[in-house]
Amino acid sequence: MQSLRFRLLITFSSLYIVTLAGLGITLGQLFPLLVKDTVRSNSIKAKDDVMHAIKEQHVSLTESQERAIINSIKDNTNLQDLSDIRLQFWILLAIIFILAFIILIMVTYRLIKNLSQPIDNVMMTAFELAKGNYRARAYEITGSPTLRLSKAINVLARNLQDIVIVREIEQERLKTLIENMGSALIMIGREGEITIVNRTFTELFDQTYEDVKRQLFRELGLPIELEEFVDHVFMTEIPYRKQIHIQVEKGYFDMEVYGAPVVGEHGLWLGVVIVMHDITELKMLEQVRKDFVANVSHELRTPITSIKGFSETLLDGAYKDQETLLNFLDIMYQESNRLQMLVNDLLDLSKIEKTGFTVNMEKTSLKDVIIRTIEMTNQKLDEKNMHFEAIIDEEVYINGDNNRLVQVMMNLMINAINYSPENTKILVHLYEESQNAIVEISDEGIGISEEELPRVFERFYRVDRDRSRNSGGTGLGLAIVKHLVEAHHGKIEVESSVGKGTTMRLIFPRIEK
Numbered sequence: 001m002q003s004l005r006f007r008l009l010i011t012f013s014s015l016y017i018v019t020l021a022g023l024g025i026t027l028g029q030l031f032p033l034l035v036k037d038t039v040r041s042n043s044i045k046a047k048d049d050v051m052h053a054i055k056e057q058h059v060s061l062t063e064s065q066e067r068a069i070i071n072s073i074k075d076n077t078n079l080q081d082l083s084d085i086r087l088q089f090w091i092l093l094a095i096i097f098i099l100a101f102i103i104l105i106m107v108t109y110r111l112i113k114n115l116s117q118p119i120d121n122v123m124m125t126a127f128e129l130a131k132g133n134y135r136a137r138a139y140e141i142t143g144s145p146t147l148r149l150s151k152a153i154n155v156l157a158r159n160l161q162d163i164v165i166v167r168e169i170e171q172e173r174l175k176t177l178i179e180n181m182g183s184a185l186i187m188i189g190r191e192g193e194i195t196i197v198n199r200t201f202t203e204l205f206d207q208t209y210e211d212v213k214r215q216l217f218r219e220l221g222l223p224i225e226l227e228e229f230v231d232h233v234f235m236t237e238i239p240y241r242k243q244i245h246i247q248v249e250k251g252y253f254d255m256e257v258y259g260a261p262v263v264g265e266h267g268l269w270l271g272v273v274i275v276m277h278d279i280t281e282l283k284m285l286e287q288v289r290k291d292f293v294a295n296v297s298h299e300l301r302t303p304i305t306s307i308k309g310f311s312e313t314l315l316d317g318a319y320k321d322q323e324t325l326l327n328f329l330d331i332m333y334q335e336s337n338r339l340q341m342l343v344n345d346l347l348d349l350s351k352i353e354k355t356g357f358t359v360n361m362e363k364t365s366l367k368d369v370i371i372r373t374i375e376m377t378n379q380k381l382d383e384k385n386m387h388f389e390a391i392i393d394e395e396v397y398i399n400g401d402n403n404r405l406v407q408v409m410m411n412l413m414i415n416a417i418n419y420s421p422e423n424t425k426i427l428v429h430l431y432e433e434s435q436n437a438i439v440e441i442s443d444e445g446i447g448i449s450e451e452e453l454p455r456v457f458e459r460f461y462r463v464d465r466d467r468s469r470n471s472g473g474t475g476l477g478l479a480i481v482k483h484l485v486e487a488h489h490g491k492i493e494v495e496s497s498v499g500k501g502t503t504m505r506l507i508f509p510r511i512e513k
Contacts, residue, residue, distance in 0.1 A: 020100065119149075124136075183277045195214075204248065204278075225245070256276070256279050257276050345476040352483040364400040364401070366398060366439060366508075370409065384423075389425060399511055408481050408506070415504075427443075429442070436508065438506065439506040441504045456494060
């Protein structure tokens with residue numbers, strides 16, 4: 001692009017050329033007239049001078065002689081070759097015009113340079129600002145007629161830069177907020193295309209941002225419940241909230257979905273925004289709470305009903321029969337023990353689940369824990385004629401509470417015995433793997449179905465309710481075990497097959513011997 005300086009110089013040069021050319025043509029047209037007038041004046045003067053000289057010399061001439069002399073002067077004058085004079089005149093005029101043109105161009109260039117340089121700089125600054133380079137600045141030349149313009153451009157550039165910085169900060173904050181919010185978010189344009197999604201949404205539906213960007217939301221294969229919700233918001237154009245149950249590749253989720261139309265300036269409808277809160281855990285906790293209340297009520301009601309019923313029977317006169325009295329008292333004693341066990345387990349679980357619960361950590365041998373557990377469960381094993389086998393590769397130590405670890409092992413061993421038929425085997429395997437100490441307790445019992453595995457550590461959850469109740473269990477054992485293992489910075493895993501048996505795997509951080 002030609003600079004302003006060059007364009008102004010071309011313009012003034014053209015103006016000077018036209019002006020000088022016009023002046024030259026005008027002078028060229030006037031030159032013959034001036035020459036003729038000069039020749040005529042010179043001829044008259046020459047005649048007068050000759051006549052005056054003849055009179056002063058007192059020369060006597062006839063009239064015909066005087067006429068001949070005058071005609072001679074006139075003829076000589078007309079025959080002068082004026083072409084040389086005209087050529088010299090044009091050469092001189094051309095030289096003068098060229099010198100004048102050069103001087104004018106030099107002066108004009110100087111003036112244009114002083115005037116156009118700041119303007120060119122302001123123009124280039126404006127172009128840079130238009131390209132988005134808000135760091136560009138114009139020169140502020142003191143005394144320049146464009147100083148105010150340069151200052152105004154620089155103020156504009158600084159304001160634009162500040163606006164862009166603020167906008168970038170706000171966009172970054174908004175992006176960070178959207179990406180890191182715990183809820184899934186999706187914004188759908190007025191044509192049904194997806195304009196914004198966050199990481200929670202893509203992870204929930206196992207998608208990538210590139211896969212969903214500018215795609216129609218119906219082409220993503222979203223759950224039908226979610227599509228119907230979006231359709232409702234599109235059709236009504238009013239905020240809408242609903243709880244839906246959806247199925248994705250990761251499983252089932254309970255979602256609280258909120259949708260609202262997005263309205264821009266002047267009431268322009270831009271689309272809808274959908275926010276999905278995962279309330280699966282809340283639903284599960286609510287269900288656990290309901291189950292807990294129901295189970296506690298049921299577990300407490302059974303022994304209380306027995307005790308109350310047998311005591312009423314005794315008060316009605318059954319106490320007079322010695323055998324009936326002893327039988328009823330024995331049953332009431334067993335039910336009271338069962339009630340005591342339930343209350344103790346509830347208190348124990350409440351204590352373990354309490355914030356800040358810790359165990360007395362000290363160097364503990366898992367081999368000694370297993371030996372103590374075997375000694376305490378030998379009687380139950382003999383009652384069912386079960387075989388016990390222990391495989392201890394080497395002595396392994398962890399930081400733990402010996403009594404609590406025995407409690408954990410006792411719960412798992414008793415469960416293995418209660419849920420296994422007679423004449424089966426229980427295997428305990430202790431070994432090291434990487435930096436962990438691992439204890440596996442395997443039985444040949446009834447096993448646990450795959451659907452029930454995630455719930456085995458819930459309070460009062462029983463795989464076989466009749467067998468659990470008959471064995472005297474409260475349904476809180478595995479919940480206590482899980483919390484105690486986690487208190488030792490460990491974890492518990494379950495592997496099971498229905499009809500083949502179950503393996504409980506305890507994993508603890510190992511320490512040096």
